[in-house]
Amino acid sequence: MRADRLVTALLLLQARGRVTASELAGELEVSVATARRDLEALSAAGIPVYPQAGRGGGWQLVGGARTDLTGLTAAESQALFVLLGPAGSGEPVLSSALRKLVRALPATFRADAEAAARAVVSDPAGWGEAEREPPGLVGTLRDAVVRRRKVRLVYGGTERLADPLGLADKDGIWYLLADTEAGRRTFRVDRVVSAEVTDLPAERPDDFDLPVEWARVVAEMERRRSPVSAVVLIDARFLPVLRSHFGRHCEVVAEEGGR
DNA sequence: TTTATGCTTAATTCCCACCG
């Protein structure tokens, strides 16, 4: 039962900003002492909740009241999931807690949650370059996309304040789509020097559709990348080399005599 | 034995009425 309570306690803190152990005990239908221990557990896990004794006191979530789940900071959600157990462990308690959590989302926030799910597209048809580990900044940028916050990007020696629109995983290589003062840009994440999530709200066109936009970007990149086409005759043994280099741009037309 | 929970008491903080 504990995981359920911790999630509820955090949601309650987020909604109200401050709760007393007694209030929480009422919500959770446990004793005040147990509610208080749950709050201590959240605090010990790194979630910034602090107690204040005395009349008018209670447990306060530093950073003030937030009303939506997407307002969870990366650190908070990480701490929560560390507390609840290993992610994806399939532990019944955890999954039921998360189910309740999702069900508890008001309709307006559910739309946001769906938007969060659409923050990333995965495009397995890559250009043949093999790269596995997502760059460390992917998490940071995804957080910015989900929370709709402007990001200060350092990319190739220039600094930009960008409105992040979405992330694309193209066969292990990550790209960030963002609007900047200079127009819409695509940033290769592993070439981003640094990314700082600001508190400024980011703008995103209402009709923005990441998969559609990503398809457009890909088409544009491919157009620029392939200004020239060539027909070559090579030994069949080297086909894999060409394939790995040119990906789907490499079309085998015919084979004759092993070439 | 360990862990979670509940109960009781002490300490802290704030509100408010009272009084000079």
Added chain:
DNA sequence: CGGTGGGAATTAAGCATAAA
């Protein structure tokens, strides 16, 4: 008007109990 003391609300800590 300002200081003071009591009471209420709250957390903090220790101990007991039950279940795994």
